[in-house]
Amino acid sequence: LSSAARHDGLLILALNLAGTFAFGLSGGLAAVRARLDIFGVVALSFVVALTGGIIRDVLIGVPPETFRDWRYLAAAGGAGVVCFFGRTAMDRVHGGIQVFDALGLALFCVTGASKAFASDLGPVQGVVLGAITGIGGGMLRDVLLREIPTVLRHDLYAIPAVLGAAVVAIAHSAGSDSVYFSLMGATVCFVSRMVGIRYGIHAPIAPSERDRPPD
Amino acid sequence: LSSAARHDGLLILALNLAGTFAFGLSGGLAAVRARLDIFGVVALSFVVALTGGIIRDVLIGVPPETFRDWRYLAAAGGAGVVCFFGRTAMDRVHGGIQVFDALGLALFCVTGASKAFASDLGPVQGVVLGAITGIGGGMLRDVLLREIPTVLRHDLYAIPAVLGAAVVAIAHSAGSDSVYFSLMGATVCFVSRMVGIRYGIHAPIAPSERDRPPD
């Protein structure tokens, strides 16, 4: 490998590990708040950080990749330990965690889509796998804590992931798998997620439900 | 292929897509009622329509098949869009949807069992996989909406799927994988499901619980 390519690879690895760590913080913090024990806190960090990529690989039909790489396990488990001992400090840097989480979402949705195309799946599958890689962990976190997944109800969270994956899918359909479109997809996801947080934007619910109380 | 065989194949594909669409409606409608946003509605349609087949293929140990076929993804996603915009119309054709759903159940339980045998699994595995293919999606729908899966508690839903798969399993054990036994299995499932709906039949709970209030 050339020095430049190795540098790029290290950058992508560092970003992926940062995203994994941020997702792990999201799981661990939710677990601490739900008063899970130390095993439960570390387990939830693993769940949020790794589930999306695991479901992606199962749907593609290959052995889960991140699970085989101890650096991802260390990033996820380390996030759990940080949450267990440091909730008070973390409550103070909530905004920072949201930025890292948005970064993780942005990276995971484009890597999910790219992996779909590397496995010869079509554009629809690429978008679905990109979204699942980004949101799967958070969904399982909510199910384990007995909540309807926020990502299905609240916030602009899944739609940025879909948009980011769609950029990669459109470029792929047009014949290019260039890393520049991955960067563009990640940027679209990250910016739309941060704009959604900043202005409190929500995805719409069905027209029939807007004027009536919940069933 | 002969013209007759191609005709049969098209019929089975059409029935499978109709079943997928009906399962998608079931997921989308539940999501609209739970006031999920548009992403959540389409996601639940995917979940109900595709999860059973995905679990089946994971248990067999092959890459999930329907996920690779865009026509199934289109049928599932299309059902979600219909639910998002058309709940009012759908409430009017509730009986029609139940018929399609029973058709989906009937088809999925026999195709699940057949795929088990095509993968050299035994009759018990065939029945289990037939049932999972039919009910897996509805179970995950209920888990995501924070309910105990209806299929484990109410209605005659899983047992028709078990019966349909059992017909295929018995025929297989007796040496025949003829499509006629698949048709017979699907019919047994469909009819017992519709009779269960019509007469409000429920599967029994344990003798010890019948005379006492819930814990």
Add this chain to the structure above:
Amino acid sequence: LSSAARHDGLLILALNLAGTFAFGLSGGLAAVRARLDIFGVVALSFVVALTGGIIRDVLIGVPPETFRDWRYLAAAGGAGVVCFFGRTAMDRVHGGIQVFDALGLALFCVTGASKAFASDLGPVQGVVLGAITGIGGGMLRDVLLREIPTVLRHDLYAIPAVLGAAVVAIAHSAGSDSVYFSLMGATVCFVSRMVGIRYGIHAPIAPSERDRPPD
């Protein structure tokens, strides 16, 4: 095979089937108490007895092994039938079931770790897979019954599984996959689990939550 090796193999098979049966009782009993119907009771027995091993094999990337062996399906399903008809008798032998369940946990955590090493995974993965094999089924049971998994909150249940798997992982890292370390790991798990039950020991929750009421 020599007569001694065959005898060992039979012993391990018998212990595994006893553990599967005990896990099946745990699922079936919870289902009877939640007033699930007969299908739901048998389904929960399957879920608790088989899910851990299935998730392990999916994470390793091989077709789920126990699912292919009818004896495990029979042990799991048989436990469900026993629960459906015999709750009253079982309430009387609760302590006995806990012992079998601890035995199942002890066996599953060491076989999970061993299988990870046989698949060339590292020590961290071995510990994680050992724990998942032991606790995965109970977690899904609780999710299906709409509860936050006890294993994440209560009791000393996951930590004995982690300890048992860690013994196997340390021996493996030191160059030995001898069955004696598996026996030692299983003993560590079993004893710490029974001590936890006897003295009501719980794993700690986060320091920040100890003095405040739940959110």
